Amino acid sequence: MTGLRLENIVLARGGEPLIAVEAHVAPGEVLSVMGPSGSGKSTLLAAVIGTLPPAFTMTGRVVLNGRDVTALPPEARKIGILYQDELLFPHLSVGGNLAFALPRALRGRKARRARIEAALDEIGMTGFADRDPATLSGGQKARVALMRMLLAEPQALLLDEPFSRLDAALRDQIRALVFARARDRGLPVLLVTHDRADAEAAGGPVIAL
Numbered sequence: 001m002t003g004l005r006l007e008n009i010v011l012a013r014g015g016e017p018l019i020a021v022e023a024h025v026a027p028g029e030v031l032s033v034m035g036p037s038g039s040g041k042s043t044l045l046a047a048v049i050g051t052l053p054p055a056f057t058m059t060g061r062v063v064l065n066g067r068d069v070t071a072l073p074p075e076a077r078k079i080g081i082l083y084q085d086e087l088l089f090p091h092l093s094v095g096g097n098l099a100f101a102l103p104r105a106l107r108g109r110k111a112r113r114a115r116i117e118a119a120l121d122e123i124g125m126t127g128f129a130d131r132d133p134a135t136l137s138g139g140q141k142a143r144v145a146l147m148r149m150l151l152a153e154p155q156a157l158l159l160d161e162p163f164s165r166l167d168a169a170l171r172d173q174i175r176a177l178v179f180a181r182a183r184d185r186g187l188p189v190l191l192v193t194h195d196r197a198d199a200e201a202a203g204g205p206v207i208a209l
């Protein structure tokens, strides 16, 4: 079965169950995860991507496009994640940040450079490859972070309040860009948000923790 399936996932801390989730996110669909602060939204994303802090235990399975990834390390899961703080590598240029995400299978300096130029064109940032991330605006950083995630060719996207620091106009623009890319590529998306407008723009199902 295609898409992202969260099968009977229960996360507990110190023996106390924190959350229980059963969900299927179809290709191109966005499942919004809402809930008060401390309800376990970020912890759920950590469980899905494979970075659950040691304080927690997990039962259940994460199945991506029919492949059980529950026991795989994060880098083998083919899941991309975008956080509220985009965390571009400060010591690398914009192009260096994007190059970091390119699949190793893409060989040759010229081919890799061309892929980065095309990626920058796609986000309206032609000619930015040599820029220092510290010199970018918030929206430009967000676009580079989004593209860095996509260049790694993930099969699912996890978004942890990636729009909350952006001003209203930019939020609409980046949000539309992320959802359009997910739809184009048929990627299931888990979106953690406090903002009902994000869930409405996503247009998919909503779960409340």
Ligand SMILES: Nc1ncnc2c1ncn2[C@@H]1O[C@H](COP(=O)(O)OP(=O)(O)OP(=O)(O)O)[C@@H](O)[C@H]1O
Residues within 6 Å of the ligand: 013, 035, 036, 037, 038, 039, 040, 041, 042, 043, 044, 053, 054, 055
């Ligand atoms: N590394 C950790 N070790 C132990 N407990 C943790 C750890 N990280 C988070 N917690 C606790 O687990 C619970 C869920 O935290 P989580 O960050 O998932 O909540 P959240 O719903 O994402 O909150 P927010 O909306 O404030 O970001 C909280 O009670 C938090 O204090």
